[in-house]
Amino acid sequence: MEIVLALAIGVLSGSGIWLLLRPRTFQVIMGLSLISYAVNLFIFAMGRITLNAPPVIDTAWGADPARYADPLPQALVLTAIVIGFATTALFLVLLLASRGLSGTDHVDGQEHSQ
Template sequence: MEIVLSIAIGVLAASGIWLLMRPRTFQVIVGLCLLSYAVNLFIFSMGRLTVGAPPIMPKGGFVDATAFADPLPQALVLTAIVISFATTALFLVVMIASRGMTGTDHVDGQEREQ
């Protein structure tokens, strides 16, 4: 399970970085989204991958913490998803406004000369 998640994080991060280097603004926005998904998966994996474990410990004496899931990374990832959705919407609005003002969707505002 850990190796599959590690490969998924690596592929998402590599694809996101590759798209960040592209000349079109939409590709840059998609690259930022993929990179944020990779970071979210990385944060989520820091909370120990346990299947079927409850995230809340019962009251009482000594409790084995390894039998429970860590709720903090789950809460951080949930917050990061909401924030990345809002910033993606903002980036899309800025991209549409920039396209309307300049007439191109190139990152530096001008097409390459052939």
């Protein structure tokens, strides 16, 4: 499971960096989104993936304190998803405004000859 998670984080990071280096605005926005997803997975993985464990330690009922799911990374990732969604919506509005004003969606505003 850990190798699959590490590969997913690596593929998302690599794809996001590759898209960030592209000349079109929409590709840059998609690259930022992919890097955001990679960071969210990384933060979520730092909370120790524990299956069938309570999210909070319950010592009153004799639960094993070493076997619990940490709720803090889950809360951080949930907050990051909401902020990422709002940021992506803002970038898309800026993309549409820039496209309307300049007539192109290139990052530098100029079409490059192939």
